[in-house]
Amino acid sequence: MALTKINDKLSVVPQPEIADFRSFAELGFKTLINARPDWEEPAQPGTNAEKEAANRAGMTYAYVPVTVATITEADVRAFRQAMDKADGPAIAHCKSGTRALLLYAIGEVLDGRMERDHVVAFGQEYGIDLAAADDWLNKHFARRPIVKGFFDARTWSIQYVVSDPDTGKCAIIDPVRDFDEKAGATATINADGILEYIRENKLTVEWILDTHPHADHFSAAQYLKEKTGALTAIGERVIDVQKLWKDIYHWPELETDGSQWDKLFVHGETFKVGSIDAKVMFSPGHTLASITYVIGDAAFVHDTIFMPDSGTARADFPGGDAHTLWKSIQDILALPEETRIFTGHDYQPDGRPPRWESTVEEQKRSNSHIAGVSEEEFVKIRTARDETLPMPKLILHALQVNVRAGRLPEPEANGRRYLKFPLDALEGAAW
Numbered sequence: 001m002a003l004t005k006i007n008d009k010l011s012v013v014p015q016p017e018i019a020d021f022r023s024f025a026e027l028g029f030k031t032l033i034n035a036r037p038d039w040e041e042p043a044q045p046g047t048n049a050e051k052e053a054a055n056r057a058g059m060t061y062a063y064v065p066v067t068v069a070t071i072t073e074a075d076v077r078a079f080r081q082a083m084d085k086a087d088g089p090a091i092a093h094c095k096s097g098t099r100a101l102l103l104y105a106i107g108e109v110l111d112g113r114m115e116r117d118h119v120v121a122f123g124q125e126y127g128i129d130l131a132a133a134d135d136w137l138n139k140h141f142a143r144r145p146i147v148k149g150f151f152d153a154r155t156w157s158i159q160y161v162v163s164d165p166d167t168g169k170c171a172i173i174d175p176v177r178d179f180d181e182k183a184g185a186t187a188t189i190n191a192d193g194i195l196e197y198i199r200e201n202k203l204t205v206e207w208i209l210d211t212h213p214h215a216d217h218f219s220a221a222q223y224l225k226e227k228t229g230a231l232t233a234i235g236e237r238v239i240d241v242q243k244l245w246k247d248i249y250h251w252p253e254l255e256t257d258g259s260q261w262d263k264l265f266v267h268g269e270t271f272k273v274g275s276i277d278a279k280v281m282f283s284p285g286h287t288l289a290s291i292t293y294v295i296g297d298a299a300f301v302h303d304t305i306f307m308p309d310s311g312t313a314r315a316d317f318p319g320g321d322a323h324t325l326w327k328s329i330q331d332i333l334a335l336p337e338e339t340r341i342f343t344g345h346d347y348q349p350d351g352r353p354p355r356w357e358s359t360v361e362e363q364k365r366s367n368s369h370i371a372g373v374s375e376e377e378f379v380k381i382r383t384a385r386d387e388t389l390p391m392p393k394l395i396l397h398a399l400q401v402n403v404r405a406g407r408l409p410e411p412e413a414n415g416r417r418y419l420k421f422p423l424d425a426l427e428g429a430a431w
Contacts, residue, residue: 004097004126010083010090010104012097012128018045018053025057030088033079035100037065038350044095047350060086063352066099068132070362073140074149076110078353079103101126102133109137116141144296145170145276147342148197151354152176152190155217155394156345158356161194162295163203164274170198171207171273172230173293173300174344175220177406181397184419186408191220195227205230206273210261210405211302211344212290213241215317215395219406221261232405233263235282235291242403244288244318248425249400260405265291283332285325286313292332299335299360302344304328307355308362310347311369312378316386317395318426322379329370337361391426 005011011029015036024032032054038046045053047063054061062082066075083090083104092100105122108114114122116137123130144166150159155176163170175194178187198205205228208221212235221232242256258264265271267282273295281292286303293300303313304325312329315322332341339360346354365371369381392398397419401408409417 002097003091004101004128006101006104006126008089009086010092012100012104012126013091013093014096015044015093018049021050021053021057021059024091025059028089029059029091031060031062031082031086031090033062033064033082033090033092033100034094035064035066035079035092035103036094037067040095063350064103065352066094066103068099068102070358071099071103071106071136072355072357073110074151074353074355074357076103076107078355080107080111081353098128098130098132101128102130102136105130105133106136110140143340145273145298147298147340147357149342149356150190150194150197151346151356152178152217153354154178156347156354157214157217158342158344158346158354159190159194160300160342161197161203162273162298162300163201164276167274168201168203169206169274170203171209171278171293171295172205172224173209174211174214174302175208175224177218177220177223177401179218179394179397181394186218188220188223191223191227194224198228207271208232209293209300210234210402211293211300212287213238213245213399213402215287215398216345216392217394218398218408219402221406222404222408223406231262232260233265234258234261234405235280235289236264236266237282237284237289237291238264238403240288241319245399245403248318249420249422251400251420254403260403260407267291281331283328285315285322285328286320287317288319290328292328294335294339297336297338298340298342299332300342300344301332304332305341305363305367305370306343307346307358308365308367309349311367311385312382313345314386314389315382316389322382322386323375325382326375326378333360333364333370335360337364390429396421396425 003013051061064078145162148161160173176190246254265280270279276296278295283290283292315325337360341358
């Protein structure tokens with residue numbers, strides 16, 4: 001086995017045999033990191049077999065599957081996190097070891113521990129070609145906008161800060177306000193983490209953007225507006241969602257004109273984040289009000305398309321429709337193939353780390369709900385899948401907050417806030 005020691009913390013190796021895992025443990029390795037997607041070759045063991053073998057040998061196991069063409073910053077961070085969590089040396093593999101070292105080298109540059117112009121020479125020290133890492137870094141630092149994703153494990157949601165490197169101005173997209181439904185407790189842990197990133201990077205918030213009123217988490221838009229003074233915005237069809245939920249909640253005093261936001265965008269409207277051009281695309285199907293923000297070369301699609309290994313979003317919420325969702329997805333896929341796609345949720349299939357960035361080309365090529373699928377086939381797939389899904393556990397909690405741009409209910413006479421919870425209002429109970 002051609003094992004290459006990089007430092008006291010990391011070694012890389014080509015695809016090992018299952019029989020090698022005990023030897024790795026005997027050599028003192030505490031964690032095995034698999035950077036190779038399943039099914040690249042029929043003979044590879046696969047992540048399930050590797051995890052079992054690693055655990056039997058007394059090692060922890062991390063799965064960070066990547067291809068050179070689709071590596072994202074989230075993958076780089078996941079690889080580094082697996083290293084940092086290791087209670088001792090880690091050994092990482094892909095097919096040849098190249099991708100494992102590539103993930104490591106990119107992380108070293110992003111964290112300031114290695115100069116960009118040293119990456120190729122660093123690889124040559126170990127007989128590994130890291131030209132792809134150099135190319136990735138050049139593209140990364142040339143991109144506009146800069147996109148930082150924040151994953152909330154409680155709701156599988158991704159929040160974004162989208163910034164213009166030339167002006168330091170930014171937008172926050174779909175921020176989460178923390179809510180524990182068992183305790184009835186709210187917090188601003190996620191939102192405060194976003195604010196800390198903004199402070200550390202000396203950014204100025206111009207916009208707080210919702211893609212739609214969310215059914216699975218509270219929006220932190222109002223809280224962040226109070227902290228930053230930035231404008232809040234959503235698509236104009238939010239008024240249809242407000243009218244729908246006004247009836248469900250029997251809420252006569254709810255204003256259904258969208259006035260809770262500073263700006264209601266119409267389809268095709270343009271705006272700017274700093275000096276970067278942005279536009280709005282109406283993307284209904286998941287909800288009546290869903291929109292996509294296209295900012296520079298980045299499209300924020302939220303609940304339309306997930307990562308290619310996760311398919312697409314459900315279309316069975318009140319006001320949702322699978323045919324409409326298909327048409328919205330086709331509009332997104334009509335963007336240039338190099339457009340970066342940023343999704344709003346990731347449910348981590350096969351236990352992989354969270355991922356949220358792909359491209360139009362990658363989605364068209366490998367998303368199982370889209371690639372080679374007709375509209376009729378999509379609707380059949382989507383409808384059958386939706387029939388197996390219970391309603392989100394927070395839908396009745398969240399909508400009464402989110403149709404008001406993230407405003408919590410007003411305190412009552414005793415100073416406490418109360419949610420209104422309609423009974424038997426929705427179909428789809430999971431008995």
